[in-house]
Amino acid sequence: MACREAASLEAALAQVAELCTARGVRLTAQRRRVLELVWRSDKPMGAYDILAAIQAEQPKAAPPTVYRALDFLLAQGLIHKLQSLHAYVGCAHPGQPHAGQFLICTACGEVTELADPGVEHSLGKVAAASGFVADAPMVELSGTCCGCRVDDE
Amino acid sequence: MACREAASLEAALAQVAELCTARGVRLTAQRRRVLELVWRSDKPMGAYDILAAIQAEQPKAAPPTVYRALDFLLAQGLIHKLQSLHAYVGCAHPGQPHAGQFLICTACGEVTELADPGVEHSLGKVAAASGFVADAPMVELSGTCCGCRVDDE
DNA sequence: GCTGTTATGTAATAACATAACGTTTTCCCC
DNA sequence: GGGGAAAACGTTATGTTATTACATAACAGC
Ligand SMILES: [Zn+2]
Ligand SMILES: [Zn+2]
Ligand SMILES: [Zn+2]
Ligand SMILES: [Zn+2]
Numbered sequence: 374m375a376c377r378e379a380a381s382l383e384a385a386l387a388q389v390a391e392l393c394t395a396r397g398v399r400l401t402a403q404r405r406r407v408l409e410l411v412w413r414s415d416k417p418m419g420a421y422d423i424l425a426a427i428q429a430e431q432p433k434a435a436p437p438t439v440y441r442a443l444d445f446l447l448a449q450g451l452i453h454k455l456q457s458l459h460a461y462v463g464c465a466h467p468g469q470p471h472a473g474q475f476l477i478c479t480a481c482g483e484v485t486e487l488a489d490p491g492v493e494h495s496l497g498k499v500a501a502a503s504g505f506v507a508d509a510p511m512v513e514l515s516g517t518c519c520g521c522r523v524d525d526e
Numbered sequence: 527m528a529c530r531e532a533a534s535l536e537a538a539l540a541q542v543a544e545l546c547t548a549r550g551v552r553l554t555a556q557r558r559r560v561l562e563l564v565w566r567s568d569k570p571m572g573a574y575d576i577l578a579a580i581q582a583e584q585p586k587a588a589p590p591t592v593y594r595a596l597d598f599l600l601a602q603g604l605i606h607k608l609q610s611l612h613a614y615v616g617c618a619h620p621g622q623p624h625a626g627q628f629l630i631c632t633a634c635g636e637v638t639e640l641a642d643p644g645v646e647h648s649l650g651k652v653a654a655a656s657g658f659v660a661d662a663p664m665v666e667l668s669g670t671c672c673g674c675r676v677d678d679e
Numbered sequence: 680g681c682t683g684t685t686a687t688g689t690a691a692t693a694a695c696a697t698a699a700c701g702t703t704t705t706c707c708c709c
Numbered sequence: 710g711g712g713g714a715a716a717a718c719g720t721t722a723t724g725t726t727a728t729t730a731c732a733t734a735a736c737a738g739c
Contacts, residue, residue: 399705401717420695435720440696456609457664459695459726474649476658485656491648496627496667499642504672505629511610511666514649519657552736554686573726588689593727612726 382412389451389467398449403427407442408463411452416482417460455484457513462486474512480521535565542604542620551602556580560595561616564605569635570613608637610666615639627665633674 386409393400400408410426411418420439427434443461446452450470452461455477465473465486474492476485492512500507539562546553553561563579564571573592580587596614599605603623605614608630618626618639627645629638645665653660 399716403718433719436696437698437720438718441718456666474652476653476656476660478658485658487652487656489648489652492645492652495642495644495648496665499627499640499645500629500667500669503629503638503640504675505631505638505667505669506675507629507667507669509668511664511668512649513609513664514653514658514660515662515664516653516658516660522657522659552685556687586688589727590689590729591687594687 382409385412385467392467393449396449398445403438404442404445407439408446408451411446411461412463417455417458417462417484419458419460423461453486455513456511457515472510472512475514476518477513477515478518478521479515480517483518485518535562538565538620545620546602549602551598556591557595557598560592561599561604564599564614565616570608570611570615570630570637572611572613576614606639608666609664610668625663625665628667629671630666630668631671631674632668633670636671638671 386405389408390400390405406427407423410423420436420443423443424434424436424439427439443452443454447454448470449467450464451467452463453473453475454461455475458477462475462484466488471488474487474489476487478484493510496507496510496512539558542561543553543558559580560576563576573589573596576596577587577589577592580592596605596607600607601623602620603617604620605616606626606628607614608628611630615628615637619641624641627640627642629640631637646663649660649663649665
């Protein structure tokens with residue numbers, strides 16, 4: 374989400390709470406805590422990173438605690454899983470579940486989520502040409518972001 | 527590679543041997559065995575599937591045995607890793623290391639490797655627009671292949 | 680044959696994820 | 710407000726994927 378300032382984070386969480394109410398699903402304390410952690414982080418977080426953070430205030434937490442919350446947040450389209458990193462990031466435009474394209478800088482660890490119509494169109498075309506019905510496109514580009522490339526010189 | 531017939535498999539392995547010689551790298555017995563296993567399989571193979579197969583004839587094999595061979599084959603562009611499955615498939619057109627797009631049927635497990643210029647172009651454009659230099663595009667589409675969709679009815 | 684390099688053996692462990700089952704909480708209908 | 714179903718959570722154990730670390734062996738060039 375890239376909204377690390379406390380104010381906008383609180384606002385975003387409030388919006389999410391409304392969204393969940395509207396959908397008839399429950400944003401429990403644990404789910405909210407996990408979502409907040411992921412959103413606060415400027416880097417993708419591994420499940421066990423999240424677990425460690427939660428255990429600071431709730432020592433009884435265990436892997437299922439985290440994975441259940443992550444499953445919920447994924448299903449609600451509030452976070453994404455980066456398969457190439459085994460890590461999770463907040464969604465840049467939460468709402469309906471969706472897939473995006475992710476630019477992953479291997480130098481600084483920053484991740485940018487895109488939703489480029491051109492990419493989505495070409496993926497749709499190529500799938501259709503093969504008679505394939507895609508339900509979960511995964512597009513992850515590892516590389517070097519603009520800032521890190523400049524720094525290299 | 528989708529070449530499961532013994533004859534073409536042998537031919538392909540011979541070609542690969544030449545390729546490695548030309549590059550000054552060694553296609554050792556273990557690497558060759560792993561490549562053959564992956565190519566023979568009509569489904570993506572997990573590292574531990576490969577390990578189990580190898581241990582049948584070589585009981586001393588251990589995880590690093592397999593992962594080293596896989597690393598070599600990946601570096602040489604002879605196989606691909608499917609991040610969404612934690613599994614490995616033979617490359618459809620081995621040669622230089624490269625990235626493709628993968629259609630993964632969740633019904634039958636078949637994987638199709640594409641190298642669509644349209645997709646690659648749109649990915650290049652979107653990366654360039656962000657000032658991002660991608661070195662490893664990963665595109666995997668989970669869904670249902672043509673054959674399985676027909677069978678469903 | 681000596682030497683630096685590449686490949687392999689071996690053991691242990693790290694990192695990521697799920698199964699299984701019982702208990703608690705919440706929600707909804709009566 | 711009480712009872713029952715569903716959802717969420719606690720807890721323990723285990724499964725699965727991948728790596729570290731260090732010792733040994735095979736190979737190539739001198
Ligand atoms: Zn998103
Ligand atoms: Zn960067
Ligand atoms: Zn390929
Ligand atoms: Zn299929």
